Amino acid sequence: MKRSQWSATALAAGLVVSLAACSSGGEGGGQSDSLTLLFGSSGDAETAALEAAAAAWSEESGVEVEVQAASDLTQQLGQGFSGNNPPDLFYMSWDQFQTYASQQFLEPYAADLPNADDFYPALQDQFSYEDEFYCAPKDFSTLGLVINTDLWEAAGLTDADIPTDWESLRSAAQRLTTGETVGLSFGLEYARLGVFMNQAGGSMLSEDGTEVTADSPENVEAIEYVQSLAADGSLRFPADLEAGWAGEAFGQGKAAMVIEGPWINGALAADFPDVNYQVAELPAGPGGQSTFTFSNCWGIPAGSDTRDSAVEFVEFLTSDEQQLAFSEAFGVIPSTESGAQQYAEQFPENAAFVDGVEYATSPVAFAGAAAVISDFNASLEGLESADAAQLLGDLQSNLEAALEEAQG
Amino acid sequence: MAKRSGIRSNESVAGWLFTLPAILIVGVFLAVPVLMALWVSFSDWNGLGPPVGGRAQFVGAENYADVLTEEGLAQRDFGTSIRNNLYYVLLVVPLQTALALFLAVQVNRRVLKGRGFFRTAFYFPSVTSSVAITVVFLFLFTASGAVNSILGWLGINGPNWFNDPSGVLHNLFAVFGWTSPGPLGATGPLGLTWWDWLSGPSVAMCALITLAVFTTSGTFMLLFLAALQNIGTEIDEAASIDGAGAFRKFFSVTLPMLKPTLFTVLTLGLIGTWQVFDQIYLTGGGSPGKTTLTPAFLAYQTSFEDLRWGRGAAIAFILFAIIVALTLLQRRILRDRDEKPKRRRRGIDGDPHDGATAQAVTRLNAGAGGAP
Numbered sequence: 001m002k003r004s005q006w007s008a009t010a011l012a013a014g015l016v017v018s019l020a021a022c023s024s025g026g027e028g029g030g031q032s033d034s035l036t037l038l039f040g041s042s043g044d045a046e047t048a049a050l051e052a053a054a055a056a057w058s059e060e061s062g063v064e065v066e067v068q069a070a071s072d073l074t075q076q077l078g079q080g081f082s083g084n085n086p087p088d089l090f091y092m093s094w095d096q097f098q099t100y101a102s103q104q105f106l107e108p109y110a111a112d113l114p115n116a117d118d119f120y121p122a123l124q125d126q127f128s129y130e131d132e133f134y135c136a137p138k139d140f141s142t143l144g145l146v147i148n149t150d151l152w153e154a155a156g157l158t159d160a161d162i163p164t165d166w167e168s169l170r171s172a173a174q175r176l177t178t179g180e181t182v183g184l185s186f187g188l189e190y191a192r193l194g195v196f197m198n199q200a201g202g203s204m205l206s207e208d209g210t211e212v213t214a215d216s217p218e219n220v221e222a223i224e225y226v227q228s229l230a231a232d233g234s235l236r237f238p239a240d241l242e243a244g245w246a247g248e249a250f251g252q253g254k255a256a257m258v259i260e261g262p263w264i265n266g267a268l269a270a271d272f273p274d275v276n277y278q279v280a281e282l283p284a285g286p287g288g289q290s291t292f293t294f295s296n297c298w299g300i301p302a303g304s305d306t307r308d309s310a311v312e313f314v315e316f317l318t319s320d321e322q323q324l325a326f327s328e329a330f331g332v333i334p335s336t337e338s339g340a341q342q343y344a345e346q347f348p349e350n351a352a353f354v355d356g357v358e359y360a361t362s363p364v365a366f367a368g369a370a371a372v373i374s375d376f377n378a379s380l381e382g383l384e385s386a387d388a389a390q391l392l393g394d395l396q397s398n399l400e401a402a403l404e405e406a407q408g
Numbered sequence: 409m410a411k412r413s414g415i416r417s418n419e420s421v422a423g424w425l426f427t428l429p430a431i432l433i434v435g436v437f438l439a440v441p442v443l444m445a446l447w448v449s450f451s452d453w454n455g456l457g458p459p460v461g462g463r464a465q466f467v468g469a470e471n472y473a474d475v476l477t478e479e480g481l482a483q484r485d486f487g488t489s490i491r492n493n494l495y496y497v498l499l500v501v502p503l504q505t506a507l508a509l510f511l512a513v514q515v516n517r518r519v520l521k522g523r524g525f526f527r528t529a530f531y532f533p534s535v536t537s538s539v540a541i542t543v544v545f546l547f548l549f550t551a552s553g554a555v556n557s558i559l560g561w562l563g564i565n566g567p568n569w570f571n572d573p574s575g576v577l578h579n580l581f582a583v584f585g586w587t588s589p590g591p592l593g594a595t596g597p598l599g600l601t602w603w604d605w606l607s608g609p610s611v612a613m614c615a616l617i618t619l620a621v622f623t624t625s626g627t628f629m630l631l632f633l634a635a636l637q638n639i640g641t642e643i644d645e646a647a648s649i650d651g652a653g654a655f656r657k658f659f660s661v662t663l664p665m666l667k668p669t670l671f672t673v674l675t676l677g678l679i680g681t682w683q684v685f686d687q688i689y690l691t692g693g694g695s696p697g698k699t700t701l702t703p704a705f706l707a708y709q710t711s712f713e714d715l716r717w718g719r720g721a722a723i724a725f726i727l728f729a730i731i732v733a734l735t736l737l738q739r740r741i742l743r744d745r746d747e748k749p750k751r752r753r754r755g756i757d758g759d760p761h762d763g764a765t766a767q768a769v770t771r772l773n774a775g776a777g778g779a780p
Binding site: 079081084100103104105240302368375378381402 | 454455456457458459480481482484485550551552568571573694695696697698711712713714715717
């Protein structure tokens with residue numbers, strides 16, 4: 001009996017010790033001799049480039065960096081924050097940024113960076129919450145019109161035919177449509193359709209961001225224009241072409257023109273190296289030219305123990321030199337004006353993407369908007385037969401409710 | 409009882425010590441997390457810092473109201489997820505149970521050659537990772553995939569399975585020319601119109617239903633097989649001598665004897681289908697058009713993506729309540745058909761006669777156990 005009592009006690013004590021060992025201890029001070037970096041990788045090229053950058057900085061600063069590619073960045077970030085153990089530095093995507101900032105997850109460090117003013121103003125806005133510039137944009141992408149040059153020439157089109165407005169886009173798409181190929185394709189989602197809305201002169205929010213304008217006549221016009229392209233048969237969406245995304249349909253030759261960003265370069269080089277293509281700026285609508293910018297920023301958790309080291313690392317990562325190295329490795333555009341200019345010279349075939357930043361806007365992304373946008377995207381499945389005004393009416397009321405909640 | 413002291417007084421301490429490891433493990437990994445999740449469902453915790461003792465505030469039943477009573481996107485999403493899952497459960501549970509029973513009876517037949525092979529073959533999908541199977545299904549059900557090719561031989565133009573958000577009941581109504589909601593356009597429970605409730609599972613969901621039936625039937629076949637092997641041959645022979653044919657024997661003799669197993673299979677099936685998550689995660693989180701969104705996935709999405717952990721936990725607890733309620737209901741339905749004497753013997757209902765018996769039994773046991 002005595003012996004079993006002792007062994008039971010020992011077992012219980014052992015359990016407590018092993019559980020305690022599972023929890024990690026904190027460390028103090030803004031400086032640290034090691035950092036963890038969590039990022040969502042687009043592929044091996046990006047992972048390798050980040051590892052190389054981290055190694056180079058470690059040598060310079062003496063701070064070890066553990067680079068970790070996330071399999072599901074959102075989930076791993078959520079888990080890290082709720083477990084009180086977030087990574088010291090991470091990719092923060094544009095669509096989640098406002099949510100994270102409004103919940104006070106993020107350290108507003110970007111304004112203190114020596115190169116804070118070098119970033120494009122549109123990107124500074126994208127990563128500002130309540131007029132405070134939170135985190136440094138990592139790079140950016142805009143949308144352009146990617147054209148398959150072989151199919152273009154086969155249809156008898158020349159450089160003069162490159163679409164500059166909605167009408168020329170329609171006629172080019174019609175001429176490119178054949179039995180196996182559709183003229184135009186893009187993902188059926190707000191991140192593409194929203195461009196047409198902006199080109200029509202519409203928007204999701206009023207200038208000051210206090211009112212929802214999703215059901216404006218301009219937006220209705222944009223949706224109806226896209227519906228008419230689909231009705232012509234010259235626009236089909238990737239799912240109907242049995243492609244995971246528009247870039248895949250483009251690579252397979254099922255679509256002659258797609259609306260995508262610079263990431264298509266890497267994907268085509270890896271999977272469809274034989275496709276010849278060129279990139280043009282998106283055509284202007286009745287309300288002028290417009291495109292979207294998408295970006296990630298370098299997020300640092302609020303009140304981080306390793307803040308100072310992480311900020312130094314961000315400074316290194318956002319230097320023109322390092323950003324151009326990333327551009328070379330996986331095709332993103334530097335987030336600083338000087339870096340982007342060098343990029344446009346170095347990669348003239350991507351100049352259209354850089355030119356777009358002049359008139360680019362950020363997709364609507366205030367805290368809570370993501371759920372509304374994903375609901376809108378889901379309702380777009382029936383776009384071809386839907387009533388544009390009703391689609392936008394639902395979006396309007398949902399977005400109004402979300403905005404009201406976001407503003408408290 | 410009170411007099412019990414002396415040499416046995418240490419026993420209760422020893423007893424607690426012996427159970428301490430189990431209590432600790434269950435407490436730390438089960439009781440505390442569940443209670444904490446319950447607290448989170450009544451708080452505005454945003455996922456930053458600890459849920460208890462941090463900045464999280466008690467907000468009452470607000471999280472529950474958001475998805476149950478307050479009109480808006482959250483309520484409609486929840487309603488949609490419940491509708492989708494309801495059709496999923498209604499189709500998967502009967503189909504997989506019937507198929508499992510059918511397979512078990514087949515591989516239990518003595519005349520069947522190579523029984524071992526078939527048993528393994530049918531059980532194989534159950535031991536394969538559901539991720540792997542889902543990915544295979546994604547390929548099988550593409551627009552020009554194997555399934556549509558086979559349908560093509562039969563002259564059927566197959567749908568674009570995983571990208572088709574149309575409900576099968578809506579499609580069926582359309583055959584009869586009924587395409588507009590009409591009077592059913594009125595808003596029903598949880599912010600969805602009655603017309604939406606009647607959509608039936610989407611074509612994409614049907615592919616997932618096929619997948620679920622395919623993967624889980626093997627597991628339940630094993631349970632039925634074990635139960636079938638417990639039925640003695642003499643019962644079978646007795647029924648034959650009484651002149652029962654194969655069908656009569658199955659429905660009047662075998663099936664009633666399988667009732668406890670049937671209850672187990674139906675309960676496990678019900679729980680598993682209401683919690684479906686991994687297939688949804690892999691097929692794009694509710695796409696097409698939110699027609700494969702389920703409460704389990706919605707709870708995950710609300711928590712991790714929208715950082716509304718309270719609402720996510722509330723959805724999880726509502727799901728828990730649904731499962732418990734349905735399990736109790738099912739237990740009641742299966743028990744009511746039992747014969748009276750059997751019920752008495754178990755002594756589990758509130759009948760005073762039963763209660764007395766049960767008490768007597770307890771006293772007897774206590775007397776026997778308590779004797780020094």
